[in-house]
Amino acid sequence: MNRWIRRQPIRRKVALLMGAASVVALLLAGVAVVLYEFTTFRPRVLRDAKTQAELIRGNSVTALQLNDREAMRANLDTLRSRPEILSATLFDADGTVQARYAPRGAPPPPSVLTPGATFYPGRLLLIDRIAVDSQPIGWLSFQYAVPPLWLRLQQYGIMVAVVLLALSIASAMLLGMLGRSVTVPLLRLAGAAREITETGNYRLQVPPRAGDEIGVLTDAFNRMVATAAKQQVELRQNAARLRLALDAARLDAWVLDLPADGPPPLEQLLARVSPPDRAGVAAQIGAAIAERSGFKLEFRAPGNPGDERWTALMGRIYRDEATGTSRLIGVAQDVTEQRRTEQQLIQSQRMEAIGNLAGGIAHDFNNLLTAIIGYLSFVQRRLPPDAQVREDLTEVERAARRAAALTSQLLSYARRQMVVPASVDLNATVSGLTPMVRRLVGEDIEVETELAETDGSVRVDPGQLEQVLLNLVANARDAMPAGGALRLRTRHVTLTPAAARTIPEARPGQYIALEVEDTGVGMTPEVQARIFEPFFTTKPPGAGTGLGLAMCYGIVRQADGLMLVESEPGRGARFSVLLPREGSGVEEEIPPAAPPVVPGRETVLLVEDDPTVRVVTGRILRELGYTVLEAGSAAEARSAAATAAGRIDLLLTDVVMPGGSGHDLAEALTQTRPRLPVVFMSGYTADVILRQGIVRDKVTLLSKPFTADALADTLRQALDRTGQHG
Numbered sequence: 033m034n035r036w037i038r039r040q041p042i043r044r045k046v047a048l049l050m051g052a053a054s055v056v057a058l059l060l061a062g063v064a065v066v067l068y069e070f071t072t073f074r075p076r077v078l079r080d081a082k083t084q085a086e087l088i089r090g091n092s093v094t095a096l097q098l099n100d101r102e103a104m105r106a107n108l109d110t111l112r113s114r115p116e117i118l119s120a121t122l123f124d125a126d127g128t129v130q131a132r133y134a135p136r137g138a139p140p141p142p143s144v145l146t147p148g149a150t151f152y153p154g155r156l157l158l159i160d161r162i163a164v165d166s167q168p169i170g171w172l173s174f175q176y177a178v179p180p181l182w183l184r185l186q187q188y189g190i191m192v193a194v195v196l197l198a199l200s201i202a203s204a205m206l207l208g209m210l211g212r213s214v215t216v217p218l219l220r221l222a223g224a225a226r227e228i229t230e231t232g233n234y235r236l237q238v239p240p241r242a243g244d245e246i247g248v249l250t251d252a253f254n255r256m257v258a259t260a261a262k263q264q265v266e267l268r269q270n271a272a273r274l275r276l277a278l279d280a281a282r283l284d285a286w287v288l289d290l291p292a293d294g295p296p297p298l299e300q301l302l303a304r305v306s307p308p309d310r311a312g313v314a315a316q317i318g319a320a321i322a323e324r325s326g327f328k329l330e331f332r333a334p335g336n337p338g339d340e341r342w343t344a345l346m347g348r349i350y351r352d353e354a355t356g357t358s359r360l361i362g363v364a365q366d367v368t369e370q371r372r373t374e375q376q377l378i379q380s381q382r383m384e385a386i387g388n389l390a391g392g393i394a395h396d397f398n399n400l401l402t403a404i405i406g407y408l409s410f411v412q413r414r415l416p417p418d419a420q421v422r423e424d425l426t427e428v429e430r431a432a433r434r435a436a437a438l439t440s441q442l443l444s445y446a447r448r449q450m451v452v453p454a455s456v457d458l459n460a461t462v463s464g465l466t467p468m469v470r471r472l473v474g475e476d477i478e479v480e481t482e483l484a485e486t487d488g489s490v491r492v493d494p495g496q497l498e499q500v501l502l503n504l505v506a507n508a509r510d511a512m513p514a515g516g517a518l519r520l521r522t523r524h525v526t527l528t529p530a531a532a533r534t535i536p537e538a539r540p541g542q543y544i545a546l547e548v549e550d551t552g553v554g555m556t557p558e559v560q561a562r563i564f565e566p567f568f569t570t571k572p573p574g575a576g577t578g579l580g581l582a583m584c585y586g587i588v589r590q591a592d593g594l595m596l597v598e599s600e601p602g603r604g605a606r607f608s609v610l611l612p613r614e615g616s617g618v619e620e621e622i623p624p625a626a627p628p629v630v631p632g633r634e635t636v637l638l639v640e641d642d643p644t645v646r647v648v649t650g651r652i653l654r655e656l657g658y659t660v661l662e663a664g665s666a667a668e669a670r671s672a673a674a675t676a677a678g679r680i681d682l683l684l685t686d687v688v689m690p691g692g693s694g695h696d697l698a699e700a701l702t703q704t705r706p707r708l709p710v711v712f713m714s715g716y717t718a719d720v721i722l723r724q725g726i727v728r729d730k731v732t733l734l735s736k737p738f739t740a741d742a743l744a745d746t747l748r749q750a751l752d753r754t755g756q757h758g
Contacts (some may be wrong), residue, residue, distance in 0.1 A: 121134075160173065238254055298318070304334075395714075401435055683711070707754055
């Protein structure tokens with residue numbers, strides 16, 4: 033009942049209250065009537081009856097003494113004007129009826145005379161003793177009409193009706209005032225709250241109301257809605273920022289409700305996990321939940337095995353203190369590209385480290401080869417033409433040159449070999465080398481060419497490009513011992529930023545690709561991961577040095593290109609060389625033929641930190657007729673230049689030396705000798721002078737190891753170009 037009443041509107045509650053008040057008023061009126069009956073009406077009737085009885089008794093004393101019945105009847109007949117008197121009877125002292133007033137229907141006289149008053153239904157019986165000087169002379173019975181209460185309600189009903197009417201009018205006025213002052217404003221507030229809940233329109237305001245408590249409530253409601261509107265705007269902005277951040281970071285938010293008892297429902301999370309990894313991931317998440325701690329996991333995602341993808345899952349438990357429930361909240365992120373980038377970075381760093389090592393070894397080895405070749409030339413010039421040992425020395429020289437070629441390959445891998453880039457048409461290069469390729473691979477391998485219509489060129493050293501192509505062809509031939517097909521293809525390639533991120537060291541842009549594809553034995557992923565490492569080879573001992581692909585990789589990277597490989601065991605391999613595209617081809621100038629060797633008469637300042645190379649180079653120069661000033665460092669060279677008695681016609685210096693580079697030395701000497709020609713010697717060219725492999729004006733490079741003829745030609749060209757003659 034109480035619950036039903038609480039659910040009712042205020043107006044109905046007030047109406048029910050008014051009805052209950054009316055019922056209570058009726059009950060109280062009935063009680064009042066009953067109380068009036070016993071406390072006022074009956075005592076009044078009794079007094080009236082006693083008064084009448086006293087009058088009759090006083091007028092009947094003489095008649096009773098004289099036993100005058102006529103007088104007694106006459107006395108009683110005076111009561112006819114009082115209809116409320118039902119009967120009156122005079123008795124003598126013995127109780128015999130002497131006279132009686134009894135209208136029709138009057139009740140009989142009492143049979144027992146006992147003084148007193150007794151109320152009976154509808155009447156009052158009054159018996160009184162008549163005495164003179166304390167001597168009883170008779171009795172008077174007096175019956176007075178007392179109508180029942182229900183017959184007298186009419187006179188009370190008017191009073192009750194007036195009270196009820198007044199109460200109804202007051203209730204109606206109260207309900208009306210309550211409706212205008214309370215119910216309508218509250219309904220307006222409730223409607224506004226409902227509309228805000230359904231539509232989310234927090235700009236809605238209720239008309240203000242001043243003065244009473246409803247006005248205070250309305251003002252508080254409007255302030256609350258305004259605050260909620262501001263918070264909603266901030267919440268939407270924060271949600272947008274969060275979504276933007278999640279999208280930018282490629283994060284996917286998730287929420288998992290944790291039960292109070294029993295295992296957590298991990299199906300939603302495990303659906304992101306590759307089936308082989310689900311048990312381990314479930315165990316780790318379960319352990320983190322049991323410890324009420326956070327977790328961060330990485331696992332493989334379900335999908336195509338050929339395109340393995342990885343997901344990082346991070347989560348933390350949050351407890352709602354209000355409800356006592358716990359939630360596992362976190363984010364998931366596709367980290368495939370990140371893992372690939374990390375692996376590519378590690379591979380790139382490893383390749384760079386190996387390249388630095390290979391370049392350093394090649395540089396030092398070139399110094400040794402310079403001395404070996406130089407001393408061989410000394411011995412060969414002093415031997416008679418028919419000396420038997422000459423053939424042996426020739427083989428030694430041939431071996432030294434092969435060693436020099438080997439170091440050249442190492443320098444190519446390390447990207448430290450001097451290059452002379454030019455605009456090259458890949459189609460022309462492939463077409464020109466196709467006859468040589470056919471002879472190289474043999475008749476059991478079919479050679480196909482597929483050349484794209486190119487309107488651009490690439491900038492690369494032409495000789496090195498041919499070296500790359502022939503090396504790839506030779507590897508393809510070795511991968512097809514039983515014959516097969518070899519396809520040479522050129523095509524345009526556009527690397528978008530997204531595609532460039534998947535390739536180590538790649539930059540977005542336009543490329544022209546040279547592809548060499550075979551139908552040979554193919555390679556496993558493990559072999560592909562190491563295919564460009566120096567000295568790594570799958571060929572049997574003695575069949576390969578392991579430097580061919582490493583050299584190709586270095587040449588391509590030195591030209592700002594990319595070298596990619598695609599292969600599967602038993603399905604052949606495809607090597608792709610991607611070189612940045614130029615706008616148009618430029619014909620390469622054919623350098624003039626070198627002049628014949630002319631003996632020198634000039635003074636050369638020779639600067640070389642390696643004693644062996646310095647000694648052999650100085651000896652060659654002296655045998656060529658030059659005057660030689662030797663120095664083992666840049667500081668010694670400055671001192672020698674300052675104390676030289678005559679002029680210095682040429683500076684021949686190593687590039688990298690302790691205590692100062694050859695470049696710094698040349699800059700210092702040319703400040704006082706602007707026309708001083710400079711020839712740099714270097715085992716590699718990754719230095720401040722030839723950082724891009726492009727020879728500047730007045731700068732000549734002599735690569736180690738060199739022969740006496742090469743040294744003589746290089747110095748003569750440098751001297752003649754600047755007009756320095758002894």
